[in-house]
Amino acid sequence: MRLDEPAYREPVDELVRSIPPGRVMTYGQIAAILGPGYTARSIGYVMRGSGEDVPWHRVINARGRTSTSGLTLPLDLQRELLEREGVQFSSGGVCSLKQYGWEPAA
DNA sequence: ATTCTGACATCCA
């Protein structure tokens, strides 16, 4: 399964779009839901190529931190977008997954 | 097949 193949990113795309504003999911969580063939790192790869109508900013790592690292995006963009939706970040740039973490209906 | 790398996760200091 190639990661750049639409069939691969579609489920990821759809799941990420199902995340309501003000809520966030971790890469590992998404990978676990989609099942084998999907890993946290793979989700990141898909996110990098997606965008557009996909709220990729609602996908963060398990530490409640943004993983953009300023590689393909401005470092503060993700945090700013989330704050715009009501997600509050600590001074260190971490948000409470316990509070904002979203569990899809499964 | 072997080795590196990555928008991660988990453990340790």
Add this chain to the structure above:
DNA sequence: ATGGATGCCAGAA
């Protein structure tokens, strides 16, 4: 809580 090292899974060379 933060930063560094190690492990996983799935590509790419």
